[in-house]
Amino acid sequence: MASEARPAPLAHHFDDYDQQRESATLGMWLFLAQEVMFFGGLFLAYTVYRWKYPAFFALGSNQLDVPLGLANTIVLIGSSLTMVLAVRAAQLGKARQIAGWIGATMALGTGFLVVKGFEYHHKWVHHLIPGAGFHIEGTTDPAAQTFFVLYFCMTGLHALHMIVGLGLLAFLVPKALRGDFSAENHNWVEGVGLYWHFVDVIWIFLFPLLYLLGRHHA
């Protein structure tokens, strides 16, 4: 990992920048493999419960707001584009551009979370929070809650990852402006970029699974 001086020098235990960069990238990919398994447990839970209760899942997904979900998908994929442009600027060693694109990514990421907040509020108002106060039109079976348990666990964990990602991006902005990142050493930008895209990939699956499946019956 890069140290504080500018431009970040080679860490003492590496022979050259290539070795340092390849180690950082591999480390980040292994971390993402870990993340895949982490979310994988939730996706398995979704699969099992949807198989057990297809009708309740169709009922649940029809309670979600597709236009808001669609808007958020566009925002998040857009933030992936700005993120990859930040990484590209880092590869070319353009400090101000890195900061600019990271700023854009943070703006889009924040927008996503604001919309998510409105959606959560809407669920609250309509008694769709699992627990004692849960109520849904069409059934009194408590198993109907499973969809919303998973909705909140999956989107909540995803939102938590975005908050961590925003924190990491905020940490990169002053470093970028200070000129810490060079064409040889921009492992932090590259690593956070990979993380941000991963969070995007998770949403790419969450959006159809939660918002869209079961709509064709309505």
Next chain:
Amino acid sequence: MSTVHVTPVRTYLLVFFALMALTFLTVGVAHVNIAHHLPGQVTDAINDAVAMAIAVTKATLVVLFFMHVWHSARLNKIVVWASLFFILILFAFSLADYFSRGWLGVPGK
């Protein structure tokens, strides 16, 4: 291996627009009962399959281009495949239990 590959901006924009197109496609197709529009007996799950196929395509685009796996070291590709393989194990063997419940006439099994 020694030099970083810098992808042209045009490639990123193309990927972005492809992702947008697929997003609208999956929303559009979600409201259509595909099985009704196909000849013969088609399972209702065809909608799920189409949605997942689109999601997998989108995720692949992100992983290959935004995450640079296309130009990445072979080892990083192996890590991606390995994580997919192990998630497959988790799904396959857990679902093997759920789907085979009641196959044999053993009470409670």
Next chain:
Amino acid sequence: MTAPATAAPTELPSYLEAAHGPKSWLLTRDHKRIGILYLVAISVFFVLGGLMAVLIRAELATPQGDMFSSDVYNRLFTMHGILMIFFFLIPSIPAVLGNFLLPVMIGAKDLAFPKLNLTSWYLYMIGGLMTFGSLLTGGIDTGWTFYTPMSTTFAQGQVLVTAVGIFVAGFSSILTGLNFIVTIHRMRAPGMTWFRLPLFVWAHYATSIIQILGTPVVAIAILLVGAERLFHIGVFDPKYGGDPLLFQHLFWFYSHPAVYIMILPAMGVMSELVTAFSRKRVFGYHFVAFSSLFIAVIGFLVWGHHMYVSGQSVVAGAIFSFLTMLVAIPSAVKVFNWTATLYKGSISLQTPMLYALGFIGVFLIGGLTGVMLGTLGIDIHVHDTYFIVAHFHYVMVGSAIMGYLGGLHFWWPKITGRMYDEFWSKVGALLIFVGFNTTFFPQFILGYLGMPRRYHMYPAEFQTWNVLSSAGATILGVGYLIPVIYLLWSLKFGAKAPANPWGAKGLEWQTASPPPVENFATPPVVTEEAYAYETSAPAKEVTVGV
């Protein structure tokens, strides 16, 4: 003991002398110092877990529940399991010996991510202190398995705190594995090709795969248990349509491979010990190396054998039973190859070798009873009896701890620069072997006779075997105490260790004892395969790189 002529460079200060004071330890990024930090921490947890084992065995010396109520007993064995598994066994060899040795063995200056390595230790400590805190404030009674709906709905006590503690410690384990894999791939010295790697490194590579890919699944399971307990929602609760078996699938997806996190590094230590003390090349290097990877992968396909009687479908049970048999193949490859390495070797029975020979015997029993338990029919008979308790203690205490202690004795001169007392270390090793078998072999018989686990009372007819087991535990306890004394004694009074006290091969023996901060005075270049001992016929050169 012969010290070979390898001249150790003396001009560099050792990693122990390079800096002083608490800050030089608590903020260190040196993998060797972090290894020592782990050593101290896991030793404390081992003592705590061991004290609970003493109390458990004391209670079980009589059929009546005369020392504890059932409730206290439940908390005792739960905490014994949690501390021993998550805070001692899983970090033991990787985080102590692996941390210290892996970079040295491959000729690197440090792990790839030194700051991350220190972060792992702090995560481990936070997790450990949370769990210890939950113990002080009443503990938990779920068993180390946290089965739902017991853990989510009915259990009294600090389930949440303990769960978060384990969750945090899990990420320490993940990050250690990540660090090892990157280091092995990217930091090898010139000439250190994959098939020149010591088998200890191969074993840690396989272990790291499990740590990275398995741990997050139990992490999410624990997180869901926490959410269910906190918000009273039904993730696993049948009342709200949940499925308790889903928890078991997620839990055992990690917790079965976790057994291999404990045993694979011990097997790696074994390969080093057997070759060093029989002065021979390991028999079938490639088979031993790949059997580690094979165990790591197959270990992910067998978790359902913990769920034969819990409502899993019979079809799935049969599949899992069949796949469980496959694990016996790579395990047997290792045992056979170590035995073949001994054949016609010039064997010296020094303390590490005593542990190694003990490992082979104990692991044979632990492994073969595992095959028995993997068989559907037998498992249904002995499920949740002392047979299973004996089986997993043979693997996790007998084998894993013997591997750990063997390794600790083998590399102690390298780590501390001191020699320990030869006589007392042999006495300790023998007492541990005798004490261990006296403690746990009777439990196979008890289990076969039908004594269930996790009760503090039992029918009077089981008392003889239980008294024998408790007596053995006393010997075992003394056996564990002896090394503590002479190892601490050696720190101050032990003879100074030469660079290579055993005359062993491997890069770690070519540098000073203890090594300098960046491990080598001059970066090593590797020109020969691992275990190039002279007594064996030269094997043909293998040059394959990945």
